[in-house]
Amino acid sequence: MTNRPSYMDPRNSFQGLILTLQQFWAEQGCVILQPYDMPMGAGTSHTATVLRALGPKPWKAAYAQPSRRPTDGRYGENPNRLQHYYQFQVILKPSPSDIQDLYLKSLYAIGLDPALHDLRFVEDDWENPTLGAWGLGWEVWCDGMEVSQFTYFQQVAGFECNPVAGELTYGLERLACYLQNVDSIMELNFNGGTGDDKVTYADVFLQNEQEQSKYNFEAADTEILFRHFADAEQECRAILHKGAQANRQTMAIPAYEQVLKAAHNFNLLDARGVISVTERQSYILRIRELSKSCGEAWLQTAGGGAE
Amino acid sequence: MPELLLELFSEEIPARLQRRAADDLKKLVTNALVDAGLVYEGAKAFVTPRRLALTVTGLPGRSPDTSEDKKGPKVGAPQQAIDGFLRGAGLASIDDATIESDPKKGDFYVARIDRPGADAVTLLSAILPKVLNDFPWAKSMRWGSGSFNWVRPLRAITATFGAENEEPVVIPFDSNELSAGQTTYGHRFLAPEPIRVRRFDDYVTALERAKVVLDIDRRKDIIKTDAEQLAFAQGLTVIADEGLLEEVAGLVEWPVVMMGTFDPSFLKLPEEVIIATIRANQKCFCLRDASGKLAPNFIITANTEASDGGTVITAGNERVIRARLSDAMFFYAGDLSLPLEHGLPKLEDTVFHAKLGSQFARVERLVKLAGEIAPLVGADPERAKRAAMLAKADLTTGMVGEFPELQGLMGRYYASAQGEPADIATAIEMHYKPLGPTDQVPTEPTSIAVALADKLDLLTGFWAIDEKPTGSRDPFALRRAALGVIRIITENGLRLPLKVEPDLLDFFHDRLKVMLRDSGARHDLVDAVIAEDSNDMLQIAQRAEALSTLLSSADGQNLLAGYKRAANILAAEEKKDGLNYIGTVKQDALVLPEETALAFAVDAVHAAVAGHVAKDDYKAAMAELATLRAPVDAFFTAVMVNDDDAAVRANRLNLLARLRDTMHLVADFSKVAG
Numbered sequence: 001m002t003n004r005p006s007y008m009d010p011r012n013s014f015q016g017l018i019l020t021l022q023q024f025w026a027e028q029g030c031v032i033l034q035p036y037d038m039p040m041g042a043g044t045s046h047t048a049t050v051l052r053a054l055g056p057k058p059w060k061a062a063y064a065q066p067s068r069r070p071t072d073g074r075y076g077e078n079p080n081r082l083q084h085y086y087q088f089q090v091i092l093k094p095s096p097s098d099i100q101d102l103y104l105k106s107l108y109a110i111g112l113d114p115a116l117h118d119l120r121f122v123e124d125d126w127e128n129p130t131l132g133a134w135g136l137g138w139e140v141w142c143d144g145m146e147v148s149q150f151t152y153f154q155q156v157a158g159f160e161c162n163p164v165a166g167e168l169t170y171g172l173e174r175l176a177c178y179l180q181n182v183d184s185i186m187e188l189n190f191n192g193g194t195g196d197d198k199v200t201y202a203d204v205f206l207q208n209e210q211e212q213s214k215y216n217f218e219a220a221d222t223e224i225l226f227r228h229f230a231d232a233e234q235e236c237r238a239i240l241h242k243g244a245q246a247n248r249q250t251m252a253i254p255a256y257e258q259v260l261k262a263a264h265n266f267n268l269l270d271a272r273g274v275i276s277v278t279e280r281q282s283y284i285l286r287i288r289e290l291s292k293s294c295g296e297a298w299l300q301t302a303g304g305g306a307e
Numbered sequence: 308m309p310e311l312l313l314e315l316f317s318e319e320i321p322a323r324l325q326r327r328a329a330d331d332l333k334k335l336v337t338n339a340l341v342d343a344g345l346v347y348e349g350a351k352a353f354v355t356p357r358r359l360a361l362t363v364t365g366l367p368g369r370s371p372d373t374s375e376d377k378k379g380p381k382v383g384a385p386q387q388a389i390d391g392f393l394r395g396a397g398l399a400s401i402d403d404a405t406i407e408s409d410p411k412k413g414d415f416y417v418a419r420i421d422r423p424g425a426d427a428v429t430l431l432s433a434i435l436p437k438v439l440n441d442f443p444w445a446k447s448m449r450w451g452s453g454s455f456n457w458v459r460p461l462r463a464i465t466a467t468f469g470a471e472n473e474e475p476v477v478i479p480f481d482s483n484e485l486s487a488g489q490t491t492y493g494h495r496f497l498a499p500e501p502i503r504v505r506r507f508d509d510y511v512t513a514l515e516r517a518k519v520v521l522d523i524d525r526r527k528d529i530i531k532t533d534a535e536q537l538a539f540a541q542g543l544t545v546i547a548d549e550g551l552l553e554e555v556a557g558l559v560e561w562p563v564v565m566m567g568t569f570d571p572s573f574l575k576l577p578e579e580v581i582i583a584t585i586r587a588n589q590k591c592f593c594l595r596d597a598s599g600k601l602a603p604n605f606i607i608t609a610n611t612e613a614s615d616g617g618t619v620i621t622a623g624n625e626r627v628i629r630a631r632l633s634d635a636m637f638f639y640a641g642d643l644s645l646p647l648e649h650g651l652p653k654l655e656d657t658v659f660h661a662k663l664g665s666q667f668a669r670v671e672r673l674v675k676l677a678g679e680i681a682p683l684v685g686a687d688p689e690r691a692k693r694a695a696m697l698a699k700a701d702l703t704t705g706m707v708g709e710f711p712e713l714q715g716l717m718g719r720y721y722a723s724a725q726g727e728p729a730d731i732a733t734a735i736e737m738h739y740k741p742l743g744p745t746d747q748v749p750t751e752p753t754s755i756a757v758a759l760a761d762k763l764d765l766l767t768g769f770w771a772i773d774e775k776p777t778g779s780r781d782p783f784a785l786r787r788a789a790l791g792v793i794r795i796i797t798e799n800g801l802r803l804p805l806k807v808e809p810d811l812l813d814f815f816h817d818r819l820k821v822m823l824r825d826s827g828a829r830h831d832l833v834d835a836v837i838a839e840d841s842n843d844m845l846q847i848a849q850r851a852e853a854l855s856t857l858l859s860s861a862d863g864q865n866l867l868a869g870y871k872r873a874a875n876i877l878a879a880e881e882k883k884d885g886l887n888y889i890g891t892v893k894q895d896a897l898v899l900p901e902e903t904a905l906a907f908a909v910d911a912v913h914a915a916v917a918g919h920v921a922k923d924d925y926k927a928a929m930a931e932l933a934t935l936r937a938p939v940d941a942f943f944t945a946v947m948v949n950d951d952d953a954a955v956r957a958n959r960l961n962l963l964a965r966l967r968d969t970m971h972l973v974a975d976f977s978k979v980a981g
Contacts, residue, residue, distance in 0.1 A: 078637075080630060094451045097462065097484075100318055114496045116619045118609040120558060121356075123321035125446070136448040136459065138319060143623025144589050144607065152450050152460070163452040178623070183630070276656050 006192065010110040011179045013192025014201060017110055017172060018064050021088050024109045025062035028102060030090065033063035038257060039264045042067050042128075043089030043169055047253060050131055050291075051298045053093060053156045053165040055305035062090045064172065068264065070216035070271035076202075076209035079184035080174070083212055084205065088170040095152055095166030103150065103168055107142070111179055118143050126151045130263055130287040132158040132295070135167070147175050157295020158288075173201070216271040225265050225272070229283075232262035236290050240297055248306060252297035259290045308348070311336075311363040311431065312475070312507045314465040315439070316491055319356045320458050322557025324445060326523065328458070329354040331443055332361050339434040344370035345427055353521045355560045357495070360521060362507035366468075370424040379416035382406055389416075396420055428468050432480045435466055439482045455483035465491050465504055475505050493517020494561050496611055518561040518612070526556040533564035534592055534606045541566070543594040543602050548586065555590055559610040565617045567591070567625045571603040573632040576639055577720050583710045584631045589624060638705030647721050648696075650703030657702065660783075662772040669764065670699050676760035683803055684759070686752030694734035694757045697722055701735070715739045730754070741791050744825070748791075748798045758795055762788040763807075770811045789818040796844045802923070804842045812842055819844055823851055832858070835978040846923060853925035854974045858981075862933040869939035870976045873963040876948055880960055888957070890965035896958035901938070901945040906962055908938040913969040920972055928973050939966065 010017035022032050036046045043065035044050055052059045064086050073083030090106075092099060100121070108114065121138035126149065128134070137151035149169040153161045173185045180188055186202035193199060236258035243251030266283050269275050275283060298304040313336065320328065333352035340347055340363065348365025379392040389401055396418035398404060404416040439457075447456040455461070466487040469475025480487050490501045491510070498517035504510040511521055520526045531545075531552060538545045556562070573581065578601040582593045585605050592606040607624045609617065654666035663669065673695040681691035701707050701718035719736035723729070730753040737754035738761050740747055749758045765788045769775065776785050793815065796803055805815060816837050823833045828851050836850035857863035881887055897903045912931050919928035948963070950956045970976050 080634075095460075097451065097460070114611075115614040117623070118611050118613070118620045119496070120610055121319035122558060123319075123323070136446065143620045143627070144591070145623060145627045152448055154448055162449070162454075164448075164450050166450075178626070183626075276658075 007194075008192060010176070012189055014172070014176045014180075014188050014190045016192050017176050017179065018086070018088065020110050021106060021170065022062065022064075024106045025090055028060070030060040030062040030092075033061055035063060035065045036260075038260050039068045040065070040260050041069055041263065041267060043087040044128060044133070044167065045131065045260060045263070046089065047256060049089060049091045049165075049167060050133070050156060051253070051256060051295075051303065052091065053153050053161055053167075054159055054295055054298055055303065056163070057093075057303070057305050058163075059091065059093045059165070062088070064088050068267070070212075070267050073209065073213035073216050073271070075213040076186065076206045079186070080177075082173070082185060082205070082209055083216060084208060085185075086172040088172050090168040091165050092168075093165035094163030099166045100150075103140070103148070106168075107147070110175070112142055112147075121150065124149065124151075129284050130266075131156065131291050132288045133291075137167075142178065145174070145178060147171070147178070157298075158292040159295050159299065216268060220268050220272055222269060222272050222274050225269050229262050229265040229269070232258045232265065233286060233290060236262065236294070240293055243297070244300075247300060249297040249300035252294060252301050252304070255297055256291075256294040259287065259294055262290060263287050308365045309368055309427065309468055309470045309475075310507060311361070311366060311478075312465065312467045312504065312510055313361040313363075313435065314463075314491055314504075314510070315359045315457075315461060316463040316465070317357060317359075317457060317461045318459040320354070320359070320557075322356070322554045324458060325354040325356070325557045326553070328359055328442075328444070329361075329523075332359050332438070335438045335441065336361055336434070337363065339438060340366070343430045343434060344373070344424065345430060354523055354557075355519060355521060355526075356558060357560065358491070358519075358521075360510075364507075366427060368427055370427065370430060372422065372424045374419055374421045377418045377420055379404060379418060381412065382414040382416065392416060392418070428476055428478055431466070431468060431478045435478060435487070436480045436482050451484075453483045461485060463488070463491060465489050465510075467505060469506065471506070494519055494611075497561060520561060523553075523556050526559065526562050527552055530556060530559075530562045530564055530608050533562070534608075537564060537566045537606065538594050538604075541594075541602075541604065542597055543604060545606060546582065546593045546595060548592060551586055551590065551592065555608045558590065559608055561610060561612070563609045563612055563617065565607050565609065565621050566604055567607055567621045567628065568604050569625065569628050569632060573636065574601060574603060576632065576635055577716070579713060579716055580635050580639065580706065580710070581632065583713060584635050585628060587710065588631050589628055591624065591628070635706065635709070638709060642701075642704040642706055642717070642721060643724055646725055647700040647718065650700040651696075653703040654699060660768070660772075660774075662774075663768045666699055666702065669768075670696060672764050672768075673698060673757065673760045676764055677756045680759050680763075680803075681752070681756040684752050684755045684799075684801055686756040690728065690731055690753050691734070691756035691760075693727070694731040694738070694753050695760055697727070697731065698735050698738050698757055698761065734758075741794055743787060744790065744794075744822070748794050750799060755795055755799060755801070759792060759803075762792045762795075763805075766792070766811060766814075767807060770808065770814075775810075775814070785814075786818060789815055790822060793819050793822060793844050797848045801845060802843065803845075805844065806842065809839070812840070815844065816841070819847060823848065828852075828855060829980075831978055831980040832974075835974040835976060838975070846925075849923065849925045850974055853929040854979075856926070857929040857933060858979070860933065862936040863929075864981070865940060866933060866936045866970075867976060867979060867981050869936070869943060870967065870970055871981070872943060873939075873966050874977055877960060877963050877967065880949070888960045888964040890961055890968050892962050892965055893958050896954055897962075898950075898955055899946050901941045902959060902962060905935075905938040905942045905966070908935060909962070909965050909969055913965070913972070916969060916972045925973065932970060932973060935966070935969075 006012055008016040010020050026032050033048055046065050048061045066084055067087050068084055070083050072081050074081045120141040122141055124137060124139040126135045133156040135151040135153040139146045140148040140150055151167045153165045153167060176188050177185060182188060186206055188201035189198055190201050190204050191199040236255050239251050239255040243249050300306050329352035333350050337350050345366055347363050350363040353360040377396050380388040398418055404418045406414050407417050408414050444458045447458050449456060450460040464485050464487045466478040467475040467489050468478055477489050478487055489504050491504055492499060492501055494517055502513045502517055504513055514521050534545045585591045585593055594602040594604045596602045609620050613620050654670060657666040659666045659669045674692045677691040677695035678688045681688040701714060704717055706717050707714050715736045719732045722732040722735050730751055733751055734754040734757045737749040738757040740749055749755050766785055769783055769785055820833050832854050833851050836847050836854060841847050892906050897906055912935055915931045916928045948959045
């Protein structure tokens with residue numbers, strides 16, 4: 001581990017964990033991005049992963065992404081569940097042959113010593129139905145706790161990934177609880193400060209969890225959400241239509257942002273409990289269709305490798 | 308003799324695929340060796356999370372020379388035929404062929420084709436890449452920029468060939484970006500350095516030094532033995548779990564077993580919940596104390612020897628289990644705070660099947676059906692209806708949401724907790740059973756009523772929407788449901804005719820046949836006791852058993868021979884006469900004492916058998932039939948059926964028809980082989 005002051009040590013500091021991972025992956029040649037400025041359910045949905053995973057161009061990026069899962073909200077009362085939490089996401093395309101070693105070194109960098117801990121790669125097949133994506137890989141266990149998801153993307157938006165990208169996703173709050181040895185996310189030391197200077201996760205996010213849970217479960221106007229869903233779906237198709245020029249696409253990214261909007265509205269509707277099981281499936285299919293159209297569009301852009 | 312060592316070193320192979328992969332590797336390589344003419348003495352495959360390995364011993368250095376004679380056209384055949392023969396046989400000129408004579412066909416050409424043997428290493432360098440390309444992984448993937456598929460990225464290939472006292476050669480081949488070599492690696496953390504291997508012997512030893520136990524069965528033994536010793540030291544026993552043991556052995560190359568503890572206050576949870584939590588999420592074993600109660604301990608199998616002796620690893624696992632059990636406690640308390648009925652409205656939102664409505668609609672059908680079945684199986688209809696109403700309510704509880712495999716069981720706990728009578732609580736758990744040919748069958752009347760209702764509703768529902776099983780496709784486990792109905796009926800001795808449409812009844816017949824055959828009954832006997840409209844499963848099973856007993860006796864065998872003879876004569880004569888004999892025997896047309904004796908015997912037996920059958924006493928019916936052996940034998944010895952007197956002949960044929968019909972009261976003996 002590099003020498004860093006105690007307030008930056010991932011064992012004392014949530015932001016120290018993020019900064020250490022950023023530094024580590026920067027040293028591996030990744031571009032370090034900031035979070036996408038729209039709500040999404042997982043770091044995978046960031047254009048830097050889902051779109052960049054498609055097409056022939058090499059790409060290495062790392063970033064922390066707030067992930068919004070309205071149904072997981074518990075008004076800040078459950079020690080392990082939040083409707084808003086952070087994922088640290090790394091994408092390496094093509095997946096390098098030493099990707100497992102690189103990943104393990106990142107764990108060493110945040111203070112997990114392999115001489116003391118039991119690190120394991122346990123089968124986990126990953127699938128994201130709304131993105132039309134799947135891959136094979138593992139959950140990575142540290143002493144019986146899942147600390148990351150490790151996936152080799154095989155398909156995204158219904159298209160084969162070639163070359164294959166390796167995706168690493170660290171669940172930051174859970175990892176931090178382990179490193180800081182606390183039982184509840186809200187108890188995490190956020191800034192590594194001590195005494196009066198200490199800022200906890202609760203100081204930063206408890207009110208947010210309470211208010212957002214109330215909105216997600218009780219207050220969100222479902223009529224408006226249904227409308228926004230339909231609007232996003234319609235706008236996505238309209239953008240793709242307007243952006244199509246011969247064999248090229250000029251607005252793949254704006255179209256994809258409408259997919260993010262539709263998916264988030266769907267998640268909010270789900271949290272409000274107004275989508276039945278049968279309808280649920282049809283909404284997921286509608287979002288997947290949009291994802292596929294956007295993936296196809298991306299492949300017709302320079303970023304997607306179109307000539 | 309030379310031996311082959313092959314190792315495919317990869318990133319972590321899913322535990323559940325490992326053993327099958329080792330078997331496949333052995334089969335693919337040895338089949339290809341034999342096809343190439345390389346016979347071997349022994350082969351054994353091994354698997355760890357990171358490697359598939361194979362040793363094949365007693366191989367020849369070369370495949371043997373072979374030759375084949377290929378017959379050609381006649382001497383003097385058209386040039387076109389001769390040219391074709393030369394091309395096919397690879398001969399330059401017809402002078403290279405010999406001429407053979409055949410007394411019938413005359414002279415013809417024969418080409419002798421010699422195939423020299425090939426060097427084993429050369430053959431292997433073609434065989435091995437093909438094995439890799441064709442490997443039958445259930446699910447495989449690509450990685451990096453390659454197009455090769457493997458279960459997870461393949462990182463190194465070792466392939467050596469050589470005899471014991473010589474330096475082996477590396478079999479030269481490439482796969483994807485890899486070339487075969489003789490370098491492997493030890494344990495990921497304890498001994499990651501490259502290891503140069505030569506042959507299987509030094510390979511196994513080197514791996515063992517590098518903290519890798521190659522043999523999965525040895526890893527299982529180590530885990531089992533060490534776990535039992537740790538438990539014994541604390542006065543505990545490990546709860547045996549072969550599936551978990553196999554999986555855990557597939558997650559480690561160097562098993563290190565340790566014991567952790569959890570807060571005894573969690574023991575307030577149903578023990579099945581604790582075991583499910585610890586097993587499914589943590590892949591740890593649970594333990595019992597001397598009195599058989601669940602102990603607040605668990606067994607961890609780590610994949611490493613930690614420098615602190617495992618303190619940190621144990622603490623980490625305990626921490627995760629504490630969090631998981633806290634979650635379970637939270638769900639359990641939450642579930643208990645509401646009556647089971649509370650979940651019913653939510654079942655309206657749960658689709659059972661698009662064409663069969665919601666789970667709640669299904670519950671309503673179950674209530675009605677269980678109420679109807681109850682009096683037939685000795686259950687109280689109101690109790691059966693109550694149990695059916697609550698049977699699916701636990702599907703909406705937090706605990707079953709988290710652990711679907713606890714469905715039914717949690718319903719039982721929650722029903723007991725809210726004071727439901729014991730038979731209702733039991734029925735909620737047991738109504739899913741039996742889940743297969745060896746699973747426990749419900750025996751209490753309330754449970755039986757709901758279990759039958761559950762399965763019959765499933766079957767009639769899917770039959771109504773034409774979603775029947777086809778071939779190996781049975782997504783709704785309808786075969787299992789039908790077998791469940793049959794087992795509940797036969798094992799509880801229930802007289803319960805199945806009033807279902809003919810096609811579904813036929814499906815029940817098929818399942819019953821499979822069940823009876825699996826339990827050792829002869830095909831033909833089962834067929835002999837099932838008629839198209841037999842809807843009483845117990846009766847069929849009882850008939851089959853009685854028939855089998857009868858036919859295992861000498862009387863039964865002889866009677867069967869007599870029956871066959873009678874049936875053959877009847878069939879022939881009925882065909883000749885163009886009419887059916889219906890068995891009306893005229894006393895005054897009986898001539899010989901043997902036919903009179905048989906006529907009286909058949910009459911008496913007919914009445915007795917009919918009486919026994921009416922009481923479903925097939926044993927007695929069969930015993931009664933067996934008494935016909937002597938008069939039947941005597942009849943065929945003394946009596947000529949085809950008498951010149953037409954009236955006598957017709958009367959005798961009627962007597963045989965009467966015998967046939969009497970025997971058919973119990974089974975269709977025409978279907979019995981013999």
